[in-house]
Amino acid sequence: MTVKKFKLFLASDVEREEQWLTEMSRKGLHLIKYRLGVYYFEEDPNHSYVYQIDFRDADDEYFQLYKDTGWEHVESFIQKFHYFRTPTNKESLKKIYSDSESVKETFQRMVKFYLVMFFAMIVSQIGLILTWKGYVFQIVVVCFTAFVLIIYLYQFFALKRKIDYYKKI
Known part of the structure; x- marks a missing residue:
């Protein structure tokens, strides 16, 4: 099932x-x-x-x-x-790419990927700004976009902290 x-x-x-x-x-x-x-x-x-x-x-x-x-x-x-x-019962259970350098590189790849998506989202909102009339729909879209931007900023901050952590190890 x-x-x-x-x-x-x-x-x-x-x-x-x-x-x-x-x-x-x-x-x-x-x-x-x-x-x-x-x-x-x-x-x-x-x-x-x-x-x-x-x-x-x-x-x-x-x-x-x-x-x-x-x-x-x-x-x-x-x-x-x-x-x-x-x-679970495997005796020699070892994660692949578990050394600190590999983990750091994984988080760096994530940052690059999400930066591209972040800038694409920003660019996609230019039309909204250029045609601003204050309609309710436009306000809703701006609020949703602001919410997504906050999530992205949190994501970048969290990924940066993890990268810094794995640099020290």
Whole structure:
């Protein structure tokens, strides 16, 4: 049976998302698909997995590296976020790209990706500014855009803190 759960995580909370997915798996719910905050799980109380999420452009060699070290590819979202799992009872459980330099580089890739999206969003609002008449719809769009900008700024601040942390290690 497929179970759907809605939960939002920011990219800077990737470790919390991994922990949550691992906890869901301990409860017998195993990730099979992810779409914009909706997680699709398959019920099976006989298994338990540990999850890992990686952010990067991927090719066959990348997926083969994970497979060779015992990680099963579950899902990819926007061809950047890749979800992997491995059985909990595995003896030599080791995350790939877990050294501080690799983790720092992952967060730096996230910053670059989200900067491009951030500037695209800003540019897309130029028409609104140029045609401003004070309509209710325009005010709603400006409020929504301001909310998204605040989330982006928080995201950049959180990612910067993580990058700084991993630089020190």
